[in-house]
Amino acid sequence: MIQIFNTLTNKKEEFKTITPNKVNMYVCGPTVYNYIHIGNARPICVFDVFRRFLEYRGYEVNFVQNYTDVNDKIIKQAKEEGITPEECSEKYIKEYEKDATGLNVRPATIHPKVTLFMDKIIPFIQTLEHNGYAYRAGNDVYYRTRKFQDYGKLSGQSLDDLIAGARVDVNDIKEDPLDFALWKGCGTDEQHWDSPWGAGRPGWHIECSCMAKHTLGDTIDLHCGGHDLIFPHHENEIAQSEAANGVPFANYWMHNGHINVDNQKMSKSLNNFFLTREVAEQYGYEVIRYLMIQAQYRAPMNYSVQLLEACKASLDRLYQCRDSLTAAIKQAKSGAVSPNAKAIFEKARTDFIKAMEDDLNTADGLTAVFELVRELNIMSADASTPKEELEEGLKAFNELIDVLGLLYERKEAEIPQEILDLVELRKEARKAKNFAEADRIRDEITAKGYSVRETRQGVEIKKL
């Protein structure tokens, strides 16, 4: 039984889908006006893991992640770069995809773009207008929050509490300070679409409501995003969708915690962010993915170099396990898989699934993997372990690793002949017990950017 913490009820609940074994999920995607920072990378990785896990457990997953390609920030950025807003969003969608691919995030089933949904967004707003949930003010259209009874049910706040926060925009053309824009009028000299209310652009929240409806239906199983989207973004999506469709919008809401720097939220506005690609350049994308997986997704996480180093080292252990196992398989003799080994593999799977079913406890999932790693290391170091047993072990290992989406970055590098020759020389020197020469050759190999180690399964050469 899969359980997830549902923001809507503030409780861990059994995850029941509308259609058995099918999941319709929507994840809020990026506004494409810049490169993503590692705070943005967290939901991308985390919900990719959840998707993989659901599929591993036999669900068919419709995974929708939008691109917000209409936004004032995009227009501003485009101006700075001297390109059109369309060119700007296209550019950053491509850059986003580079990062997502680097993070081993699988493409969504559908990646809807706002620009392609304009003919759906306008009627959506009209529906709200006809229902009395929207009103025109000047060249804009606003949502009438007071009319929606359940407003605040996701964030757990009443309208009056929210207003008491006294940070809401005072805008005298709105009926209520908490009313938000569905459509904003603008001049025809800037990016705009024609509508019954004149030239303008849609508000941020309506886009997601509309794209979710047209890609997944009126009621979806699961809606995901960052913690900071709970209010107002997701609250407003609920208000719009439920007022327009007359049915619940999403049954479950999952929100990931933030990444902090020096115990402060990493954000573009605070300018304390690290770009995903910058960190990747130094540590590799995979270390970032590992970072996201090593903690439970809801907990806040403090970013530090020390933490990244630890992640890198842990990842090395996983690679090491797979490499030794692969090497051992090549040399092992055929034989039967022992009942003991079978039990170990089965326990790893069971523990892993149990952890992941419990509100996506990836930290515990990793523990199951590492416990398997120890056993596998013992098996591959033992020359009497039959080939079939090692193969079964590798299969179990890969199965779990695939759900987490790890061990994808380091490929077997082509070793240049020059290095192979040096390795051969070292081998001869060692055989002749000329260790000074052997060490000298090793240093030379290191200087050329490769490492050489004598392992139980033979010589291992790696690119540094």
Add this chain to the structure above:
RNA sequence: GGCGCUAUAGCCAAGUGGUAAGGCAAUGGUCUGCAACACCGUGAGCGCCGGUUCAAAUCCGGCUGGCGCCUCCA
């Protein structure tokens, strides 16, 4: 002011009533020509105070610290 989250070893992080998983780092050992890897071993009584209980990191009350949201933000 309102709503919510959080506090476990040097770092990260599980554990929601029965005497603290796992990873990294450190350290002792086995293996190794050396090294690396691997393996075996070593470390916390869980922010503070009080209560409930045969039994609490886990439940209740209070306190303190950290963070987030209430404005664009993953």
